[in-house]
Amino acid sequence: MQKNNPISSNKNTQKTWGERKRFLTGVKPSGEVHIGNYFGAINPCIELSNNSNNEVILMCVDWHGLTNKSEIFRPGELTQSLIATYLALGFNYKENSIILQSDFKQIQENSWYLSCATAAGMLERSHAYKDAIANGKSPTAGLLFYPSLMASDILTFDAQFVPVGKDQAQHLEYASDMAKFFNNLVDVEVYTEPQPIIQEIPSLLGIDGERKMSKSYNNTLPIFATKKELEKRVKEIKTDSKGLDDPKNPETCAIFQIFKSFASSDALLYMHDRLEKGIGYGYGHAKKDFVDEHEKVFGTLREKFEYFNNSEQEIRNCLKIGYEKAQNYADSVTKRAREALGLKSYL
Amino acid sequence: MQKNNPISSNKNTQKTWGERKRFLTGVKPSGEVHIGNYFGAINPCIELSNNSNNEVILMCVDWHGLTNKSEIFRPGELTQSLIATYLALGFNYKENSIILQSDFKQIQENSWYLSCATAAGMLERSHAYKDAIANGKSPTAGLLFYPSLMASDILTFDAQFVPVGKDQAQHLEYASDMAKFFNNLVDVEVYTEPQPIIQEIPSLLGIDGERKMSKSYNNTLPIFATKKELEKRVKEIKTDSKGLDDPKNPETCAIFQIFKSFASSDALLYMHDRLEKGIGYGYGHAKKDFVDEHEKVFGTLREKFEYFNNSEQEIRNCLKIGYEKAQNYADSVTKRAREALGLKSYL
Missing domain, CATH: 1.10.240.10 (Tyrosyl-Transfer RNA Synthetase)
Structure with a gap:
């Protein structure tokens, strides 16, 4: 095959960063937020958002929440309370962005482009997929394809840094690798390879006194429980x-x-x-x-x-601010990908 | 899990059909059109489009053309000539729709929803994927996910009938099954199960006098060859x-x-x-x-x-007509899916 790439001579593709370092964090609306979440993930993210050298994109990943059939209605139910949690705890949303994954159709589009540059076997080797099979569950096609969507979450917004726990390091490697594969295939620097920021925060003990605090072990203390509930x-x-x-x-x-x-x-x-x-x-x-x-x-x-959890208007205001900023990044990255592939819209 | 589905009581989801039967045909921009294509697929489609009882959506599936890495630049290069072919041969685009797949982001979105209701094993059992492995090729993740995108091509537009050759019957079964799986999971009739119209047209002999005329055998006669070339x-x-x-x-x-x-x-x-x-x-x-x-x-x-192949303006006019009609269908179907899942945009 002859590589007949219209813009392969132009390797210096314009990235969307400003002077601030761009971080991206995804959070899944999957249940009541507990103290373990707060100290492991939420608080570090809020601190990042309050440092003016950083630009933090906090994405509520509702699409990811659909990969488990038995929880398919949860993302819709829990999105508002998840965003309300971050707002209540002080995420600086005016200087940064809170966004909802399913508002950004470009993520699915880039996920497709990435998947076309990546060997199928890579999906089958992902931890989440192998774990599901090892646990005797029947994984959905969505779970199999999850690493591609997750890579696209990061790459669609030109994110430079992604804070992750050690257990998520593989997913971030996938995002880096898929960016490499695509860029190499089209011979243009379309996607930005993100750097992981591995978070060393030790996990919090659960109320069973034995295992880490986790919804899966039912040993949590909800952060916003009333005194009586607590x-x-x-x-x-x-x-x-x-x-x-x-x-x-x-x-x-x-x-x-x-x-x-x-x-x-x-x-x-x-x-x-x-x-x-x-x-x-x-x-x-x-x-x-x-x-x-x-x-x-x-x-x-x-x-x-x-x-916040009772004010849809506040959630809307916050998501609109995020949407407008992040939409520019996503459009710009998607345009780069389409141009590199030679795809054209005639409209 | 409790099914807390906000609209599950409303089973009579509004479909987008009018009085005409809605057909959908996908064609991949993958090379010079030959006489075998014309008689096997193009001509029947053009005849359908000239029957006023039918509404034909002809989709140039450029995204599908990316699943093979060695041909990743072809869709962009060949889209215009493919559409020009249908226009030259008399497809009635004013009463029907010619559309370009990558103009419809809803297709990727619905593909995700379908994949979350479908077992991963189904993708691994698809003919295209198994053939690639049997032929010693390393299939891309895109090829593995292809049945889901293909199902979404059909389901995103509420297509009722899909003309296919016998070799594509499995893909259409997949589309029907995935519609069923999703509808069953959310307990709402979101997607329309399409009916295959199996085309019995015998394949045309190639110039080698032995095998059917096909690009893969290099035994074709291009339909628009000049007299000298022919x-x-x-x-x-x-x-x-x-x-x-x-x-x-x-x-x-x-x-x-x-x-x-x-x-x-x-x-x-x-x-x-x-x-x-x-x-x-x-x-x-x-x-x-x-x-x-x-x-x-x-x-x-x-x-x-x-x-037509030299007039971008004509292609644009034609695609705009199709886009405006088909956009309504795609928006309506996607809205149904999101509502059934309880997904909400706050924007």
């Missing part, structure tokens, strides 16, 4: 059988370990000290202090959350 | 070694077999008679008559083709 869950935190006056080890105490993730330093020192001394301070007391401090830290945030 | 190709038509005055059997004569597909009845009878009698009528004479008749039948059509 009290009920906190009572379930596993402890040993030490009595009221026994000295207790904060480092092996699940209450204290979770408490560390959000309590003020004063509250922390207080509980640490009382647990170690033990005298007249049992696990019941620690649980009561836990609930009080949670209410102190998250109480007003919960009110903010309720406000 | 003469060269017709000389290559295989014959037996019968001499000038020998009686010849038209039924086993490749020249006559191909001739039958386009010649007027007068010309047909003449050649049939002369071959059978044989006297003073050799294969050289038959080939000369072949070329003359081809020029008579396709000469003015070639001029029309050249005109």
Whole structure:
């Protein structure tokens, strides 16, 4: 075959960055946000958004939420509360962008272009797909194709940096590789290879005191639970059988370990000290202090959350700001891909 | 999981048909159109378009043309000539629609929704994918996902009937099955299950006199070849070694077999008679008559083709007419799918 590429001589394709570093983070609307999510993923993202050297695109990936048939209605149900969570917790949406994946048709289009430059076997080797099969589940075609859509999420917006946990490193490698494959095939620098920012934050312990806090283990503490709801869950935190006056080890105490993730330093020192001394301070007391401090830290945030979660207008305003900025990036990247392929619209 | 589907009570989803039967035909821009294409696929489609009981959507499937890496630049190069071919040969584009696949982003979106209701194994069992592997090729992820995009081509436009050759019957079954799977999953009649119209037209013999006329066998006669180009190709038509005055059997004569597909009845009878009698009528004479008749039948059509192939404005006019009609169908179907999934845009 002769490569008859109309713009292959022009290798310096215009990228869409400004002076700020562009980060992209995808979050799936898949359930109630818990304290583990907050410290593992949400808070770092919010901090990034409040540094004016960065431009953060926070994408609610509703399309990804469809890959599991038994949860296919969740994305639609949970999108608003997910965005309300980020707004309540202080994501700087005016200087950055919050966007909804399914508003950007270019993502599916670029996903197709990437898939046409990538060997099918790569999809079959993805962790998510292999895990589904290993767990005896029947994966959907959507799950099989997921790495391509995920790569496109990043590449469609010229993202330079993607913060990920270690378990997601493979997906990011896929995005880099697929960008390489496509650019090489058309001989033009269409897509930007993203760099992973591997987040080393250790995972938070769940209320079972054994495994990391995760929806899958049903051992979470919802961040915006009311005091009453939280009290009920906190009572379930596993402890040993030490009595009221026994000295207790904060480092092996699940209450204290979770408490560390959000309590003020004063509250922390207080509980640490009382647990170690033990005298007249049992696990019941620690649980009561836990609930009080949670209410102190998250109480007003919960009110903010309720406000945003009930105001479609606020969500719309926020998504419109993001849409207008990100739409330019997505159009520009998609135009580059189509030109490199020689695809043309006659309209 | 609880099915919390906002519109599941409304099963009578509004379809987009009018009184005419809606047909959809996809054609891939993959090379010079030959006489075999014309009689196997193009002519039947043009006849459908000239029957006012039908509404024909003719889609140039440029996205499909990308699944083979070694031909990735072809769709862009060949789209205009493919559309010019249909216009020259009399497709009634004003009463029907000619559209370009990559103008319809909804196709990729619906392809995603369908894939999320379909088991991955179904993609791996598709003929095109298995053939690629059996032939030692490394299939792209695009080829693996092809059945989903192809199903979406049909379903995105509420097509009721799809004319196909026998070899494509599986793809159409896939489209029907995927429509069923999705509708069942969301419990709403979103997608219309299409009915195949299996075309029984026997395939045309190639100039090697052995196999069917096909680009893959390099045994074709281009429909719009100039007289000079055609003469060269017709000389290559295989014959037996019968001499000038020998009686010849038209039924086993490749020249006559191909001739039958386009010649007027007068010309047909003449050649049939002369071959059978044989006297003073050799294969050289038959080939000369072949070329003359081809020029008579396709000469003015070639001029029309050249005109459309050189007029971007004509192609644009035609695609705009199709786009406006088909856009309504695609928007309506996509809206149905999103509503059934509970997906919402806040913009």
